[in-house]
Amino acid sequence: MRAEEQALKPHKNIDVENALNVVRPTLGDKSGVALYRLLRLVALEDIIGRGASGAAYLAGKKLGISLGLTNLEDFLQLCQDLNIGIIEVPVVTETKIHVDVYECVTCSGLEPVGRPICHFEGGLIAGAVQTITGRNVRAREVSCIGGLGDKTCGFDIDIE
Numbered sequence: 001m002r003a004e005e006q007a008l009k010p011h012k013n014i015d016v017e018n019a020l021n022v023v024r025p026t027l028g029d030k031s032g033v034a035l036y037r038l039l040r041l042v043a044l045e046d047i048i049g050r051g052a053s054g055a056a057y058l059a060g061k062k063l064g065i066s067l068g069l070t071n072l073e074d075f076l077q078l079c080q081d082l083n084i085g086i087i088e089v090p091v092v093t094e095t096k097i098h099v100d101v102y103e104c105v106t107c108s109g110l111e112p113v114g115r116p117i118c119h120f121e122g123g124l125i126a127g128a129v130q131t132i133t134g135r136n137v138r139a140r141e142v143s144c145i146g147g148l149g150d151k152t153c154g155f156d157i158d159i160e
């Protein structure tokens, strides 16, 4: 098919369900952390620069919302299935949640770069909590393993 014909055909967006259709008879559904990190931390930052953190947060939040989760347990299960990290939630109140991520997929092991870098995870948590609570939610990364040399990637979640 020629490029012009291709451009005229209606495109379908790739949704979560479709993206997770993994058919790799030999290699299976596992890949290394390296591939994700190279895309997120090296390639995207190189193209978008400082704006990459905002874009990553928004991407995470949209994705978190699109998951349509109804309770925190399902979200924690998803994080476990995706191997995002070891998640602990030491604080849950009406208006505040604190989430700690140990062995963070994005940054654990990096030589600290002097700024928090796990905006995608923060957005993902915010989006999921927003859907679960039905209220506006913001996440702030207050500690970061590979960004700042902390023990966990810690996220303060403010629920309006």
Ligand SMILES: [Zn+2]
Pocket: 104, 105, 106, 107, 108, 117, 118, 144, 145, 146, 153
């Ligand atoms: Zn992190």
